[in-house]
Amino acid sequence: MFGWEPGKPTQISDAAKQVHELKRLTNKQDLLAVKAHMRAHEVKSTKWRNRRWATLIFANLLFVLSYWLDIQVLEGSLTASRFVGFHLIDLNSALQVMLAHKHIITNLLIGTGTVLLLWILFGGRTFCSWICPYHLVAEWAEKIHLKLAEKRLVSDQSIDRRLRTVFWILFALLALATGYTVFEAISPTGILSRALIYGPGLALLWVLALLVFEIFFSRRAWCRYACPIGLTYGVVGILSPLRVRYTLEGCFHEGDCRKVCLVPHVLDTVIKGRAVAPQVPIGPDCTRCGLCVDACPTGSLKFEVKGLSKLL
Amino acid sequence: MSDQRPPAPPPSPPLSKAKRQTNRRRFIRTALLTGGVLGAALSGFLPQIYALKKRLRPPGALDERDFLASCIKCGQCVQVCPVQAIKLADLVDGMGVGVPYIEAREQACDFSCDAVQCILACPTGSLTYIKPDFLPVRAGAALAAKPILLAKEKDAEPTLNLKERIGVARLTRPEACLAVQGKGFKGQSRGADFQGRMRHMAVDRWKPIKVADHPYDVAECDLCARECPVKGAISIETVFAPDGRKRKSPVVHEPCVGCGVCEMICPVEPTCITIEAREVWKA
Numbered sequence: 001m002f003g004w005e006p007g008k009p010t011q012i013s014d015a016a017k018q019v020h021e022l023k024r025l026t027n028k029q030d031l032l033a034v035k036a037h038m039r040a041h042e043v044k045s046t047k048w049r050n051r052r053w054a055t056l057i058f059a060n061l062l063f064v065l066s067y068w069l070d071i072q073v074l075e076g077s078l079t080a081s082r083f084v085g086f087h088l089i090d091l092n093s094a095l096q097v098m099l100a101h102k103h104i105i106t107n108l109l110i111g112t113g114t115v116l117l118l119w120i121l122f123g124g125r126t127f128c129s130w131i132c133p134y135h136l137v138a139e140w141a142e143k144i145h146l147k148l149a150e151k152r153l154v155s156d157q158s159i160d161r162r163l164r165t166v167f168w169i170l171f172a173l174l175a176l177a178t179g180y181t182v183f184e185a186i187s188p189t190g191i192l193s194r195a196l197i198y199g200p201g202l203a204l205l206w207v208l209a210l211l212v213f214e215i216f217f218s219r220r221a222w223c224r225y226a227c228p229i230g231l232t233y234g235v236v237g238i239l240s241p242l243r244v245r246y247t248l249e250g251c252f253h254e255g256d257c258r259k260v261c262l263v264p265h266v267l268d269t270v271i272k273g274r275a276v277a278p279q280v281p282i283g284p285d286c287t288r289c290g291l292c293v294d295a296c297p298t299g300s301l302k303f304e305v306k307g308l309s310k311l312l
Numbered sequence: 313m314s315d316q317r318p319p320a321p322p323p324s325p326p327l328s329k330a331k332r333q334t335n336r337r338r339f340i341r342t343a344l345l346t347g348g349v350l351g352a353a354l355s356g357f358l359p360q361i362y363a364l365k366k367r368l369r370p371p372g373a374l375d376e377r378d379f380l381a382s383c384i385k386c387g388q389c390v391q392v393c394p395v396q397a398i399k400l401a402d403l404v405d406g407m408g409v410g411v412p413y414i415e416a417r418e419q420a421c422d423f424s425c426d427a428v429q430c431i432l433a434c435p436t437g438s439l440t441y442i443k444p445d446f447l448p449v450r451a452g453a454a455l456a457a458k459p460i461l462l463a464k465e466k467d468a469e470p471t472l473n474l475k476e477r478i479g480v481a482r483l484t485r486p487e488a489c490l491a492v493q494g495k496g497f498k499g500q501s502r503g504a505d506f507q508g509r510m511r512h513m514a515v516d517r518w519k520p521i522k523v524a525d526h527p528y529d530v531a532e533c534d535l536c537a538r539e540c541p542v543k544g545a546i547s548i549e550t551v552f553a554p555d556g557r558k559r560k561s562p563v564v565h566e567p568c569v570g571c572g573v574c575e576m577i578c579p580v581e582p583t584c585i586t587i588e589a590r591e592v593w594k595a
Contacts (some may be wrong), residue, residue, distance in 0.1 A: 080386035185356035
């Protein structure tokens with residue numbers, strides 16, 4: 001999550017070893033036959049993507065309508081808001097303000113607590129793919145990037161993922177040292193959210209510049225290498241009961257999931273021989289977008305609520 | 313026993329030339345992106361350095377530095393303002409991207425909301441009735457008494473709960489002032505196209521209307537004093553010109569909170585009276 005490349009696991013549980021071994025032993029032709037069969041009957045699903053896009057658009061629309069129609073359901077913007085009177089304050093924005101101002105008032109604390117609780121329940125970076133408006137446009141930009149890359153017009157210039165952690169620390173230090181919420185000036189999440197609600201401004205040029213950079217130079221660069229909001233929510237996600245679970249048995253290791261994944265390093269465990277247990281929960285950096293759940297032809301990747309799966 | 317110790321892990325093989333090149337290029341790109349993002353973020357300081365413009369902040373705003381530090385840029389103050397006086401700053405305003413300000417000449421705060429709703433809406437205490445103890449109050453920024461809102465003068469609680477002013481009105485162009493010239497004014501104060509709105513007590517206690525929908529006909533111009541929402545903040549007084557002749561002139565008094573209504577309503581173009589943002593009272 002903090003950017004270190006996932007390495008090959010050294011400790012693999014006996015149960016997992018058994019499954020790995022079994023897979024090696026299974027008649028290769030049998031495996032291929034089953035795989036071909038599955039491929040032929042495969043249904044391309046966009047169930048989770050549709051649900052996610054609908055949620056994202058609905059949440060942002062609720063902000064916009066609350067202001068424009070004055071229905072007062074969700075007032076404010078993504079940095080801080082009130083949902084039918086309950087304060088909700090973005091964790092990273094609150095953190096920046098606390099560091100810059102060095103003073104905390106009750107409402108700020110309450111709002112931060114509410115949001116913390118909410119995203120502990122729903123999985124931290126779920127915020128990224130289910131709420132953040134920049135995520136949606138970046139998702140479309142990524143599609144364009146991939147199309148161009150397919151035609152060999154552009155290539156993905158990968159960058160060290162540890163940079164995101166460095167930025168997180170840098171922006172925290174800057175806020176503390178300068179007394180300004182430096183990051184907020186360039187946060188595309190805040191800029192886009194305000195542009196949607198209060199009308200567009202010149203600040204959108206920065207968002208546009210980011211998207212151009214992502215389309216032509218580096219795939220989804222902002223979310224992967226820069227955004228401190230994602231890292232903050234990632235840490236929250238460590239505690240979350242909601243996550244995607246990988247089941248080793250039945251997986252053919254085609255890698256479709258890794259192709260669609262927005263943070264592919266979290267799916268390293270699905271590479272042949274990597275899984276450390278028969279069932280592996282995907283790490284906290286996962287945005288719970290569900291693209292892999294949709295893509296997996298064998299149902300090896302599924303959403304689960306920790307502790308509840310036995311009851312369901 | 314020593315032979316049971318696990319063997320030391322084999323040293324990792326040296327990287328191939330291609331791999332090393334890839335790594336080096338990636339390092340350079342990483343450094344470049346770091347520079348780019350930080351540069352963009354810090355460019356927000358430029359207007360601070362050049363001190364481009366002193367913005368008028370909403371009522372109850374902390375001192376500028378603390379205000380910028382504590383504002384979370386959510387716009388909840390924008391949402392509750394009945395006359396939409398509060399705007400959010402844009403990219404050219406530097407560190408203040410998303411920070412609220414008031415352009416008094418276009419739309420002043422006339423306290424149509426009665427209770428300074430923006431302060432109530434603020435989640436971080438950027439706008440506040442009560443400053444935290446560690447923040448000093450600049451000399452002259454504190455109001456001698458809570459300002460009385462003329463619109464609710466007869467209510468049980470007639471005051472605005474403000475303790476500090478956001479600026480002070482100042483007659484910046486006395487030579488152009490109609491009152492000083494002894495002239496009257498007839499018509500719409502800012503022309504028919506002006507979009508600004510205001511609560512006129514004589515028209516409707518609860519609903520602000522367009523300034524253009526409320527024309528005036530006065531023998532001696534006193535629009536700034538007539539429309540000021542705060543009791544005793546401004547009056548038309550008889551003053552003596554340098555040559556000893558008697559003249560009428562608007563005079564700003566201590567209760568002025570810097571709301572900007574006088575600046576918005578002044579019929580002279582450009583305005584004769586302006587709000588000096590963050591200015592303090594000097595007797």
